[in-house]
Amino acid sequence: MKIAIIGASGHGIxxxxxxxxxxxxxxxxxxxxxxxxxxSIIPIAEACQADGLHPALYKDYRRMLDEQKxxxxxxxxxxxxxxxxxxxxxxxxxxxxxxxxxxxxxxGLVRLREAYTRSGIHLGCMLNMRYEPALRAAYNAIxxxxxxxxxLVHAQKSYKLGRRPEFFKxxxxxxxxxxxxxxxxxxxxxxMSGRRFVSVYAAHSTQNNxxxxxxEVSASCLFRMSNEVIGTAGIDYLRPSAASSHEDDRVRVAxxxxxxEVRDRNATLLNSxxxxxxxxxxxxxxxxxxxxxxxGTGRCLVSTEETFANTEVALLARLSADSGKVVFF
Amino acid sequence: MKIAIIGASGHGIxxxxxxxxxxxxxxxxxxxxxxxxxxSIIPIAEACQADGLHPALYKDYRRMLDEQKxxxxxxxxxxxxxxxxxxxxxxxxxxxxxxxxxxxxxxGLVRLREAYTRSGIHLGCMLNMRYEPALRAAYNAIxxxxxxxxxLVHAQKSYKLGRRPEFFKxxxxxxxxxxxxxxxxxxxxxxMSGRRFVSVYAAHSTQNNxxxxxxEVSASCLFRMSNEVIGTAGIDYLRPSAASSHEDDRVRVAxxxxxxEVRDRNATLLNSxxxxxxxxxxxxxxxxxxxxxxxGTGRCLVSTEETFANTEVALLARLSADSGKVVFF
Numbered sequence: 001m002k003i004a005i006i007g008a009s010g011h012g013i014x015x016x017x018x019x020x021x022x023x024x025x026x027x028x029x030x031x032x033x034x035x036x037x038x039x040s041i042i043p044i045a046e047a048c049q050a051d052g053l054h055p056a057l058y059k060d061y062r063r064m065l066d067e068q069k070x071x072x073x074x075x076x077x078x079x080x081x082x083x084x085x086x087x088x089x090x091x092x093x094x095x096x097x098x099x100x101x102x103x104x105x106x107x108g109l110v111r112l113r114e115a116y117t118r119s120g121i122h123l124g125c126m127l128n129m130r131y132e133p134a135l136r137a138a139y140n141a142i143x144x145x146x147x148x149x150x151x152l153v154h155a156q157k158s159y160k161l162g163r164r165p166e167f168f169k170x171x172x173x174x175x176x177x178x179x180x181x182x183x184x185x186x187x188x189x190x191x192m193s194g195r196r197f198v199s200v201y202a203a204h205s206t207q208n209n210x211x212x213x214x215x216e217v218s219a220s221c222l223f224r225m226s227n228e229v230i231g232t233a234g235i236d237y238l239r240p241s242a243a244s245s246h247e248d249d250r251v252r253v254a255x256x257x258x259x260x261e262v263r264d265r266n267a268t269l270l271n272s273x274x275x276x277x278x279x280x281x282x283x284x285x286x287x288x289x290x291x292x293x294x295x296g297t298g299r300c301l302v303s304t305e306e307t308f309a310n311t312e313v314a315l316l317a318r319l320s321a322d323s324g325k326v327v328f329f
Numbered sequence: 330m331k332i333a334i335i336g337a338s339g340h341g342i343x344x345x346x347x348x349x350x351x352x353x354x355x356x357x358x359x360x361x362x363x364x365x366x367x368x369s370i371i372p373i374a375e376a377c378q379a380d381g382l383h384p385a386l387y388k389d390y391r392r393m394l395d396e397q398k399x400x401x402x403x404x405x406x407x408x409x410x411x412x413x414x415x416x417x418x419x420x421x422x423x424x425x426x427x428x429x430x431x432x433x434x435x436x437g438l439v440r441l442r443e444a445y446t447r448s449g450i451h452l453g454c455m456l457n458m459r460y461e462p463a464l465r466a467a468y469n470a471i472x473x474x475x476x477x478x479x480x481l482v483h484a485q486k487s488y489k490l491g492r493r494p495e496f497f498k499x500x501x502x503x504x505x506x507x508x509x510x511x512x513x514x515x516x517x518x519x520x521m522s523g524r525r526f527v528s529v530y531a532a533h534s535t536q537n538n539x540x541x542x543x544x545e546v547s548a549s550c551l552f553r554m555s556n557e558v559i560g561t562a563g564i565d566y567l568r569p570s571a572a573s574s575h576e577d578d579r580v581r582v583a584x585x586x587x588x589x590e591v592r593d594r595n596a597t598l599l600n601s602x603x604x605x606x607x608x609x610x611x612x613x614x615x616x617x618x619x620x621x622x623x624x625g626t627g628r629c630l631v632s633t634e635e636t637f638a639n640t641e642v643a644l645l646a647r648l649s650a651d652s653g654k655v656v657f658f
Contacts, residue, residue, distance in 0.1 A: 148537075149537055151534065151536065151537060151546070151547040151565070151567060152547045152549065152563060152565050152567065154483070154485075154549075154561075154563050156483075156581075158583065158588075199653070201530035201551055201655065202551075203551060203553050203557075203559045204559075205480065205557035205558075205559065207480065207556065207557050208477075208478055208480060208585045217480070218480045218481045218557075218559055218583070219559070220481065220483075220551055220559045220561045221551075222530055222531075222532060222549055222550075222551040222561070224532050224653075227536065228532075228534035228536050228547075229534075230532045230533075230534065230547055230548070230549045232483075232549045232551070232561055232563060234481060234483050234561060234581075236480070236481050236583050238480060238481065238583040238584065238585070238588065239588070240586070240587050240588060240599050240600050240601060241601065242599070242600065242601050242602070242603050243599060252485075252563075254487065254547070254565050254567040254568075255567065256537045256567070257569070258569050259487075259567065259568070259569060270569050270571070270572055271569050271571065272569060272570065272571050273571070274571050324528070324553075324655065325655070326530065326653065326654070326655060
């Protein structure tokens with residue numbers, strides 16, 4: 001299978017990680033091209049070189065698609081271009097491994113879903129939280145009943161701000177903190193609770209964003225889930241630059257029989273048996289699973305249906321934060 | 330000064346702790362009496378005995394007030410009786426050290442506030458979070474600018490459920506999880522942010538409450554504060570019985586220059602200088618400060634005005650959770 005990457009503004013690196021993890025994979029990275037006007041592909045080109053990969057470099061991704069005829073394309077341009085490029089790939093009947101959020105508007109998401117449903121192709125997404133080894137261990141334990149019935153989930157995504165690219169500074173090109181980062185917390189709440197989203201109330205703020213224009217740097221969401229489960233998310237770009245890691249991802253899942261927490265890449269279970277650390281689960285990679293799904297030999301931890309659902313939840317959470325109103329799903 | 334205690338259903342124990350911490354205090358515990366029909370004062374009477382205190386025991390608190398003529402009365406009966414007894418003490422012009430919430434309805438709170446304003450007496454409240462040594466250390470550091478401008482606060486109150494008294498099983502006598510426990514998180518959000526509450530959206534659930542009737546065992550609140558600061562609270566009775574401590578209280582305060590967290594009774598500051606543990610501050614006690622406030626030689630960390638405000642916020646958060654609507658202050 002031939003793989004290409006469009007864009008270098010998100011996590012195209014997941015492709016390289018997947019190839020590294022599966023050296024026996026019968027797949028080749030054949031091309032790289034920017035997806036947005038003014039986008040540089042130098043970072044991903046350098047990462048390829050470091051991995052001993054030498055894809056052809058293109059200025060125009062359409063020419064790359066015409067010439068290389070890839071089977072699978074990873075899409076990670078400026079976020080405002082996700083929808084357009086994914087749509088184009090669906091029309092060309094090329095499997096898509098897309099950066100989140102799939103679209104920046106609900107209308108765009110509906111268009112994508114229609115095109116996807118008609119296409120019969122595979123659409124994977126760079127929603128990687130369930131593949132984080134400690135989070136995956138927590139998820140496995142919860143699914144096997146370690147905390148009984150889940151009642152309350154709190155997820156935290158905290159990152160260093162640093163200096164973000166220019167396109168982060170406009171809502172029109174960036175999309176917002178909740179669709180970009182909050183969507184990971186949404187996916188965690190969805191999978192850890194195993195429940196359906198009923199409504200959301202959210203807040204976000206651009207204050208103190210150190211000259212980043214319209215970029216929100218703090219946000220919180222409260223989700224009412226089916227069966228009266230409650231999920232909350234805290235999202236921020238306030239992690240101090242002196243911190244030892246870029247991100248401070250956490251989740252706490254409280255159930256009727258125990259509590260599971262992930263913090264500092266460790267998963268801890270507290271229940272009637274006492275406290276124990278859970279063995280991290282790094283058994284497969286996000287992109288590796290997607291390749292297996294295309295081949296029909298495996299499947300992604302996040303289904304395409306869940307990806308569409310999470311994206312819609314994120315866009316409606318942003319609407320709630322913008323409007324100050326509760327939004328129902 | 331003569332002190333009496335009415336009720337044994339809350340934290341009358343704070344009085345004993347205050348007396349223990351200030352052995353030179355010129356104050357004597359003169360009487361104990363139940364405040365609610367069917368309430369037992371055995372627990373607090375036993376605690377007094379263990380401290381070498383021998384207050385007179387009464388069945389009727391009115392007789393106790395008439396005979397002992399206390400200067401200060403701690404009030405902690407069934408929660409539905411807080412308002413009525415506080416009101417009676419205000420009318421008798423006796424200083425009140427009251428369990429929270431001051432009242433179970435907004436109307437009741439308005440009545441209390443009017444009576445308090447007219448009375449000229451001192452009204453303290455068992456809102457003790459700011460006196461927890463690690464939380465107080467965090468509060469001191471934030472007030473001195475250690476995290477810059479506070480943008481996001483998340484507070485957690487998680488307790489073991491165990492078997493709760495009968496009056497916990499009815500909203501009419503208990504008042505609800507948010508007014509009873511959530512109010513502590515509300516006080517933390519108020520003091521750590523230094524901001525005014527603008528609106529609240531909340532959810533709570535009685536599901537899986539192990540036969541506790543109308544008692545909610547999980548809840549979350551999202552507060553929009555002034556200056557676009559966001560506060561969230563997670564409140565639950567889901568702490569596993571095997572846990573090493575009864576409660577799992579936490580707060581995370583993210584600001585423009587750093588993050589402070591309290592967890593397991595430790596306060597940690599992360600900012601440009603790196604990570605450091607904050608020295609716990611146990612310099613004064615809640616009841617000791619209240620006694621000093623009455624004498625005019627000190628003041629409580631939580632003012633009476635803040636106590637009324639926190640109580641109103643808690644009652645309106647409960648209204649939001651009941652109604653599913655955003656409530657503005």
